[in-house]
Amino acid sequence: MERLSPAQRLQIIQLYYENQRSTRAVFRKLRETYGPHDRPTEHTIRYTIVKFETQFSLLDNIRLNRPHPARSEENITVVAGSVRDDRNELIRRRSQQLGLSEWVLEKIEENPLFSTNILFSDEAHFWLNGYVNKQNFLIWTEE
Known part of the structure; x- marks a missing residue:
């Protein structure tokens, strides 16, 4: 819009x-x-x-930017304690139990530019007869 x-x-x-x-x-x-x-x-x-x-307004809605403290000292301590308790726990299970998402943080530690390589998009429908809805389908190329 x-x-x-x-x-x-x-x-x-x-x-x-x-x-x-x-x-x-x-x-x-x-x-x-x-x-x-x-x-x-x-x-x-x-x-x-x-x-x-x-x-009764012509102004944009005010969106409050809430902090996302995933790397706070408290969270780091909680995760470290969880790892000490059970080293074999899956990262996904651990992040669900602790309410944290670690995958993106790990990728950013490996590659600081990782976030620039993420593309979020809506769904696209593909049909078996070859029809593609061009309204919601984009093809990205190197050129």
């Missing part, structure tokens, strides 16, 4: 109420301001309206 400024969101809200609460009419009216290809999508318009009507 696109990032809109508060002024752009206000414009959407005003157009929505001026045009008998029609998101389609707002979408058409925004063509005059943004052109046919750079205007907000209907999904963005609906989201802006719902947010305004439920939260």
Whole structure:
């Protein structure tokens, strides 16, 4: 979804109420301001309206950055004690019991640039007849 400024969101809200609460009419009216290809999508318009009507706000939600203290002194001590107690415990089982994820930390210790090699993506559907949905399928190459 696109990032809109508060002024752009206000414009959407005003157009929505001026045009008998029609998101389609707002979408058409925004063509005059943004052109046919750079205007907000209907999904963005609906989201802006719902947010305004439920939260009474045109501003972005504030997201608090909570710390992730996986490498805290306390966690290191707990893991060291767990390893002393049972050296044969699987890392996955140990991390589940202690509420920690160690795999990524180990990989970063091996290769400090490991995190730059991770690619997260959504699912893609592959069909036996060779059809590929190109809307959610990307092919990455070296070139």
